[in-house]
Amino acid sequence: MRIKEHLKQLKPYQPGKPIEAVKAEYGLDKVVKLASNENPYGCSEAAKEALHHEIQQLALYPDGYSAALRTRLSEHLNVSETSLIFGNGSDEIIQILCRAFLNDKTNTIAAAPTFPQYKHNAVIEGAEVREIALRADGSHDLDAMLEAIDEQTQVVWVCSPNNPTGTYTAEGELISFLERVPSRVLVVLDEAYYEYVTAEDYPESIPLLNTYPNLMILRTFSKAYGLAALRVGYGIADEKLIRQIEPAREPFNTSRLGQAAAIAALDDQEFIASCIEKNQAGLQQYYDFDENARIKVLPFTDKLCFNRL
Numbered sequence: 396m397r398i399k400e401h402l403k404q405l406k407p408y409q410p411g412k413p414i415e416a417v418k419a420e421y422g423l424d425k426v427v428k429l430a431s432n433e434n435p436y437g438c439s440e441a442a443k444e445a446l447h448h449e450i451q452q453l454a455l456y457p458d459g460y461s462a463a464l465r466t467r468l469s470e471h472l473n474v475s476e477t478s479l480i481f482g483n484g485s486d487e488i489i490q491i492l493c494r495a496f497l498n499d500k501t502n503t504i505a506a507a508p509t510f511p512q513y514k515h516n517a518v519i520e521g522a523e524v525r526e527i528a529l530r531a532d533g534s535h536d537l538d539a540m541l542e543a544i545d546e547q548t549q550v551v552w553v554c555s556p557n558n559p560t561g562t563y564t565a566e567g568e569l570i571s572f573l574e575r576v577p578s579r580v581l582v583v584l585d586e587a588y589y590e591y592v593t594a595e596d597y598p599e600s601i602p603l604l605n606t607y608p609n610l611m612i613l614r615t616f617s618k619a620y621g622l623a624a625l626r627v628g629y630g631i632a633d634e635k636l637i638r639q640i641e642p643a644r645e646p647f648n649t650s651r652l653g654q655a656a657a658i659a660a661l662d663d664q665e666f667i668a669s670c671i672e673k674n675q676a677g678l679q680q681y682y683d684f685d686e687n688a689r690i691k692v693l694p695f696t697d698k699l700c701f702n703r704l
């Protein structure tokens with residue numbers, strides 16, 4: 396047996412230790428896990444209730460097209476149903492995009508450090524990964540990313556807010572970048588933390604899809620919606636692009652439970668509003684702690700995506 400050469404350089408994803416394991420190892424009673432950016436306030440009660448009905452249907456495959464969720468989400472976002480693709484978390488959309496666009500004759504461009512799954516999946520496909528260091532303030536260096544594009548470039552990843560720095564790409568900068576990226580290159584704008592952002596110059600990206608058919612926006616129910624366990628993420632893009640990548644998606648990639656909970660969660664925007672408010676207060680508490688302890692953290696510039704209280 397000969398495994399793909401590129402796989403040999405990769406390690407399996409190392410999730411953070413479960414809270415129970417850390418408690419046992421260090422003899423602690425209370426542990427707050429920050430590593431996975433989960434919602435500490437859980438999820439909407441309505442989402443939990445929606446599971447009761449679906450739990451009776453476990454013998455049945457889910458709707459592979461996620462039709463009900465598609466309709467509800469398209470209304471919520473004010474986009475056409477055909478401009479959406481659903482994934483087993485946005486992780487899977489990243490995998491689908493890499494399967495669809497990359498091979499060993501292509502390259503892809505991402506920031507460093509950023510969410511590691513862009514590189515991980517690109518390496519599996521054998522693509523060259525061009526990593527462009529973040530600027531000193533933790534933001535993406537879009538000019539340098541642009542310069543790294545050549546004839547073999549297929550995908551550029553922009554993570555905004557960026558994991559792990561929390562910095563975002565402001566509207567003017569994003570538009571100027573999109574104007575200059577060749578239209579044959581896909582720009583993936585990963586907005587996993589979209590709901591949390593309060594900065595005024597954070598772009599409302601969906602209208603940009605009308606001008607830039609090479610743009611794909613990624614969002615997820617794992618963060619503000621608090622449904623990480625149920626694995627529902629989605630992409631929004633020009634319907635032609637969605638049609639082209641759909642064959643690379645597994646047929647039943649989102650579960651019945653995930654679809655039902657996501658629909659109910661969308662109906663409970665009060666929960667999201669309360670999480671955003673509590674998150675801002677928690678962020679301030681975190682900054683105060685850092686300041687008192689003289690710990691220097693990013694972002695320490697105006698590229699902060701969450702307004703300080």
Ligand SMILES: Cc1ncc(COP(=O)(O)O)c(C=O)c1O
Pocket residue numbers: 431432483484485486487510554557558585587614615616617623626627628
């Ligand atoms: C920037 C970013 N993108 C995507 C994901 C993947 O989220 P999920 O697969 O749970 O939708 C994460 C998760 O931490 C993330 O931080």
